[in-house]
Amino acid sequence: MNRPNDFPTPATLPTSLDAYALSGSFRVGAFTVHHLSDGLAFGPRQSWFHGIDDDVWMPVLGISDPSAPFPLNFGLFVVVGGGSVTLVDSGFGPEAERFEGIRGGNELLARLAEIGIAPEDVDHVLQTHLHPDHCGGLVQDAPHGAVPTFPRARVHVHAAEVAHWTGPDTAENFMAPYVRSRIEPIAAAGLLRTFAEATAIAPGVTALPLAGHTPGHTVALVADGDRSCLLVGDLAHHPVHFRHHDWHHDLDVDADAHTTARETLCSLAASLGAVVTAPHMPVLTLGRISRDVDPTGAPGDARWSWTRVDPEDVGGVLR
Numbered sequence: 001m002n003r004p005n006d007f008p009t010p011a012t013l014p015t016s017l018d019a020y021a022l023s024g025s026f027r028v029g030a031f032t033v034h035h036l037s038d039g040l041a042f043g044p045r046q047s048w049f050h051g052i053d054d055d056v057w058m059p060v061l062g063i064s065d066p067s068a069p070f071p072l073n074f075g076l077f078v079v080v081g082g083g084s085v086t087l088v089d090s091g092f093g094p095e096a097e098r099f100e101g102i103r104g105g106n107e108l109l110a111r112l113a114e115i116g117i118a119p120e121d122v123d124h125v126l127q128t129h130l131h132p133d134h135c136g137g138l139v140q141d142a143p144h145g146a147v148p149t150f151p152r153a154r155v156h157v158h159a160a161e162v163a164h165w166t167g168p169d170t171a172e173n174f175m176a177p178y179v180r181s182r183i184e185p186i187a188a189a190g191l192l193r194t195f196a197e198a199t200a201i202a203p204g205v206t207a208l209p210l211a212g213h214t215p216g217h218t219v220a221l222v223a224d225g226d227r228s229c230l231l232v233g234d235l236a237h238h239p240v241h242f243r244h245h246d247w248h249h250d251l252d253v254d255a256d257a258h259t260t261a262r263e264t265l266c267s268l269a270a271s272l273g274a275v276v277t278a279p280h281m282p283v284l285t286l287g288r289i290s291r292d293v294d295p296t297g298a299p300g301d302a303r304w305s306w307t308r309v310d311p312e313d314v315g316g317v318l319r
């Protein structure tokens with residue numbers, strides 16, 4: 001029986017990159033959700049706890065040295081079912097190779113081939129947001145300019161996200177040139193689809209805008225009957241973020257909105273009984289969210305708990 005808030009720590013996580021799977025899958029009703037890595041790295045993660053005293057966050061993660069290394073997966077999801085193949089994010093792409101000590105970087109097409117998916121099989125790509133590590137695989141650099149990696153796929157992005165990365169907000173942003181090099185060829189090819197509210201993208205897949213990390217940050221809900229899963233993008237880099245909603249990544253553009261978004265997400269996840277996971281977590285880091293309960297059995301102090309889900313309970317397979 002897994003205990004609430006038994007968070008992954010350096011003491012419980014493998015310390016070798018080779019020990020981490022680059023691919024795995026689990027089931028949501030009749031749908032299969034694959035978690036693929038487009039690069040795995042180790043490093044200190046103070047950036048996940050921006051502005052929070054080390055003495056506050058370190059004990060929760062069982063460490064006493066703020067530079068203790070955690071694994072960081074540059075992952076994405078592939079939802080297969082209902083006659084449709086949908087990617088949720090599109091990998092890091094060639095920028096991954098600038099990271100030292102990364103494993104499996106810029107290997108998205110190889111990971112897809114391993115699960116029997118060719119680029120032309122992909123019907124939809126839903127971008128949680130347009131940071132480089134999430135949209136890098138949208139295009140392939142070719143002699144006469146970049147071409148869409150997935151030639152048939154409609155690419156769905158929140159309208160505010162597109163405006164942010166293609167407009168004056170990001171004129172000086174160091175990430176913008178790469179982001180624009182990914183999204184502009186998609187728009188030119190007529191494949192870009194924008195949305196501004198909760199929108200059904202594909203059979204079983206709904207885009208739920210939850211802004212804060214970026215202006216158009218979006219979560220993917222995968223649902224089949226009473227089974228559901230929330231692929232939360234960068235609302236959480238580590239399961240501890242499902243409990244501590246004001247522990248922010250240093251790239252969050254609107255911390256207050258992000259805190260509210262996490263509250264909304266946890267409320268939804270708890271009411272659905274949904275499995276939650278995120279691209280930056282190691283493959284098959286699955287959990288469920290519940291409201292804290294005090295010893296009398298009544299709802300607790302309005303905080304949320306994360307409890308690990310054993311992958312085998314949801315048909316999980318590591319590759």
Ligand SMILES: [Zn+2]
Binds near residue numbers: 131133134234280
């Ligand atoms: Zn990210």
